[in-house]
Each structure stands twice: as C-alpha cells, then as structure tokens.
Amino acid sequence: MADKLPPTQWTQRADLAQLVGALGADNLRWVGGAVRDTLLGLAVKDIDAATLLHPEKVMARLKEAGIKVVPTGLDHGTVTAVLDGGPVEVTTLRKDVATDGRRATVAFADNWQDDAARRDFTINALYAHPETLEISDYFGGLDDLEARRVRFIGDAQERIREDHLRILRYYRFQARFGSTLDPEGEDACAALAPMLKGLSRERVAMDLLSLLGLPDPLGTVQRMFDRGVLPVILPEVTAEGLERLAALIGTERRQDVAPDPVRRLAAMLPADAKNAEQVAARLRLSNAIRRRLARLANRQRRPGDPRVLAYREGTEVARDLLLLADEPVAPLDGWEIPRFPLRGGEIVARGVDAGPEVARILQAVENRWLAEGFPGEDRVAVLLDEELDDRDR
Structure with missing residues (x-):
C-alpha cells in the first residue's frame, strides 16, 4: 500500500488549497474516510481534517480568509468550513479523558498520535499532509487496508467500552471493506454484545440499515x-430469516435491482405484520418505514399480476413483494399506475341510491377492470352497464 495519497480531483481542489493556506499546511492533515477511500480507489464523499489549532483560532483564521465557518460541534472541537466544493469538518486534535460507552469527555491534544489513538479502527486513523500527501500511519492501518482487515486500535474490548456503537460499526466496516477477519475484534464484539442494549434505538437502527444497504452484507450478518450479536438488537430473526435474506440478495442481483435496507x-x-410494527417501534423507525414493513409482512400469498399489485399497494411495496417472492419486477419498469375512470357519482346518476350498493358496484367494476388489464373509459362504461343489468335482473 502506498505511503502517499495519489493526486486526485479532491486533493487538487482550489477551495481546499484556500483552507490549507488559511490554517497552515503543517497545522492540518486530511484524515479518516477520504484518505482511506482514496487509497482504495473509491469515490470520496466527505472530507474531514484534523488540526493542531484550537477551534477559536480555526474560526478566526477562516473568517479572516473569507471562508464561511459554522461552529457545528465546539464541545468536541469541530467546526465546519463551508466551501464551494462541499463542506469540510475541521476538528482539533483530541484525546479521551473519560467515556461511558455512549459519549466521551475529551481534551484537546497537541500530538497527532494521541488523536489517532482515540479513533476506532486502524484504517480510519490514517493522516495525509495536505501538500506533500505523505501519510502518517501510527497503528498499521496501511497494512490492514492492503489486507482488507478491519482492526480496532489497541485493545478491542477497551475501544468498545469507550463507545458501544463500535460493535455495529465494526460489522458495517467489515461488510464494506473486510476480507481478512480479525479474531480479537470478532471475539470482543461477541463478548460485549449485551452493551448494545444501552444505546439509543435510533443509533442502532442507523447502523443496522447502513449495513443492510451494502451490496453484500450476508456473510457479516450471518456472523453477527x-x-x-444480532439477537441482542433483533431477537426476532431466526436462521430461516437469514435464508430469506440470502434468497432476496440473490434475486436482487439476478434482476439488477439496487439493494434496499428496509426490504432486506x-x-x-417473520411474516407477521404486528411483529414488524413492534420491531419498527422499538428501533424508532419512521412511520413510513413502519407501515412499509407491516405491508411487506403480508407476503404469505403469491403476489399475482405485478401491475394489479402495484395498483393496490403502490409501486414501491409491489416491487418489494415481487422481489421477496422471487418474481420479476420488469413489468413495472417505466409503468405509471392508471386512474380508475369511474366514480360513485356516475353510478348514482344511473339511478342507484347512494350507499353500500354504490360501493359494491364500484368495486365489482373495478375488479373486472383490473382483471382485463386496465382498459379505457369506453370499456369501463360497458362493464358498468353489465353490472347494472345484472342488478336489475
């Protein structure tokens, strides 16, 4: 693995050069995901910087340079520089003073290695000089990156006790980057899994859905x-549930459908709407996701005609149900749900008293309209005539 970042589009951004000029190249290092992903040849989404300067000085220098700055996390030494190419979080070097597994009390540091030591994984503790692009690696992160190994910095159990969410982060990073397992990390996650019960449900849900949204999380979820580990946060999942996940991932690949964490x-x-709603409530998922999970739990029967299903359930849920049943979703590609061209008032105008009888006729015509593949208004008028004739006999 190279000991320098290759020149890329983001490292040559003019607005980043302005940021470096304002703070001083020796006071600043690119760190974290941008460094890691660049070395892996992946697209870089967010850029983070670490600095020797305290937040007040960072803000003063940026304002003097005409760079908009937002104090997004002063308690943790973080400010955000608002640049033309996208925001950059600038965080003063830190070291942990105390932790309780959910939040840390930090003090500012003046040593790059102290800052690296408080990070979670070696592959996230790589620092790149903004001008020379030389990488500082204090804990073997370059070797781990080359081996595609996700390894905690220092003692794995100690890192997890500092922040219990690191258990889920470990598995998410393992699913995204890993191929070589780290036995110490695996054992630590298993031993300390009960600590996940103390985390906020929102944080658990966010990491869980992020994991499930990766291209191939199956092996990782199976190990959890x-x-x-998985039974602590999702006791409802059984071996059969993992078999269904495996089948769904296979179906998504065959049909070239993007992963969806809620579908997965x-x-x-289990195929139980009440159970699905309880899981969604426990994880504090949105009402929209809660309703979607409950509707997807009604998957015992075959989905039938894809377009009729989409008409009744909406396109998103219909696609999900088809994929869960290993049925093709192509019939829905580019297809818009039509409007049923008949209203109750038209039936009343034909002499039927408003009330349940109108609803019955409306439903009967709609069912025939669906069975015939959504014909036009002329055919619906014929269907209505036939239903009214049958009623009058």
Whole structure:
C-alpha cells in the first residue's frame, strides 16, 4: 500500500488549497474516510481534517480568509468550513479523558498520535499532509487496508467500552471493506454484545440499515447471528430469516435491482405484520418505514399480476413483494399506475341510491377492470352497464 495519497480531483481542489493556506499546511492533515477511500480507489464523499489549532483560532483564521465557518460541534472541537466544493469538518486534535460507552469527555491534544489513538479502527486513523500527501500511519492501518482487515486500535474490548456503537460499526466496516477477519475484534464484539442494549434505538437502527444497504452484507450478518450479536438488537430473526435474506440478495442481483435496507430487513423478519410494527417501534423507525414493513409482512400469498399489485399497494411495496417472492419486477419498469375512470357519482346518476350498493358496484367494476388489464373509459362504461343489468335482473 502506498505511503502517499495519489493526486486526485479532491486533493487538487482550489477551495481546499484556500483552507490549507488559511490554517497552515503543517497545522492540518486530511484524515479518516477520504484518505482511506482514496487509497482504495473509491469515490470520496466527505472530507474531514484534523488540526493542531484550537477551534477559536480555526474560526478566526477562516473568517479572516473569507471562508464561511459554522461552529457545528465546539464541545468536541469541530467546526465546519463551508466551501464551494462541499463542506469540510475541521476538528482539533483530541484525546479521551473519560467515556461511558455512549459519549466521551475529551481534551484537546497537541500530538497527532494521541488523536489517532482515540479513533476506532486502524484504517480510519490514517493522516495525509495536505501538500506533500505523505501519510502518517501510527497503528498499521496501511497494512490492514492492503489486507482488507478491519482492526480496532489497541485493545478491542477497551475501544468498545469507550463507545458501544463500535460493535455495529465494526460489522458495517467489515461488510464494506473486510476480507481478512480479525479474531480479537470478532471475539470482543461477541463478548460485549449485551452493551448494545444501552444505546439509543435510533443509533442502532442507523447502523443496522447502513449495513443492510451494502451490496453484500450476508456473510457479516450471518456472523453477527452466529456470535450472538444480532439477537441482542433483533431477537426476532431466526436462521430461516437469514435464508430469506440470502434468497432476496440473490434475486436482487439476478434482476439488477439496487439493494434496499428496509426490504432486506423485512425479509429477515417473520411474516407477521404486528411483529414488524413492534420491531419498527422499538428501533424508532419512521412511520413510513413502519407501515412499509407491516405491508411487506403480508407476503404469505403469491403476489399475482405485478401491475394489479402495484395498483393496490403502490409501486414501491409491489416491487418489494415481487422481489421477496422471487418474481420479476420488469413489468413495472417505466409503468405509471392508471386512474380508475369511474366514480360513485356516475353510478348514482344511473339511478342507484347512494350507499353500500354504490360501493359494491364500484368495486365489482373495478375488479373486472383490473382483471382485463386496465382498459379505457369506453370499456369501463360497458362493464358498468353489465353490472347494472345484472342488478336489475
């Protein structure tokens, strides 16, 4: 693995050069995901910087240079520089003073290695000089990156006790980057899994859905299940649920459908709408996701005609149900749900008293309209005539 960042579009941005000029190249290092992903040849989404300067000085220098700055996390030494190419979080070097597994009390530091030591994984603790692009690696992160190994910095259990969410982060990073397992990390996650119960449900849900949204999380989710980690946060999932997840991932690949974490969560859960709603409530998922999970739990029957299903359930849920049943979703590509061209008032105008009888006729015509493949208004008028004739006989 190279010991310098290759020149890329983001490292040559003019607005980043302005940021470096304002703070001083020796006071600043690119750190974290931007460095890691560049070395892996992946697209860089967010850029983070670490600095020797304290937040007040960072803000003063940026304002003097005409760069808009927002104090997004002063308690943790973080400000955000608002640049033309996208925001950059600038965080003063820190070291942990105390932690309780959910939040840390930090003090500012003046040593790059102290800052690196408080980070989670070696591959996230790589620092790049903004001008020379030389990488500082204090804990073997370059070797781990080359081996595609996700490894905690220092003692794995100690890192997890500092922040319990690191268990889920470990598995998410393992699913995204890993191929070589780290036995110490695996054992630590399994041993300390009960600590996940103390985390906010929103944080658990965010990491869980991020994991499920990756291209191929199956092996990782299986290990979480086998090591007793998944049952702590999703006790409803059984071995059969993982088999359904495997089948769904296979179907998505065959049909070239993008991963969807909610659909995959639904596959893992039992076909029980009440159970799905309880899981969604426990994880503090949005009302929209809660309703979607409940509708996807009604998957016992075959989905039938894809377009009729989409008409009744909406396109998103219909696609999900088709994929969960390993049925093709192509019939829905580019297809818009038509409007049923008949209203109750038209039936009343034909002499039927308003009330349940109108609703019955309306539903009967609609069912025939669906069975015939959504014909036009002329055919619907014929269908209505036939229903009214049958009523009058």
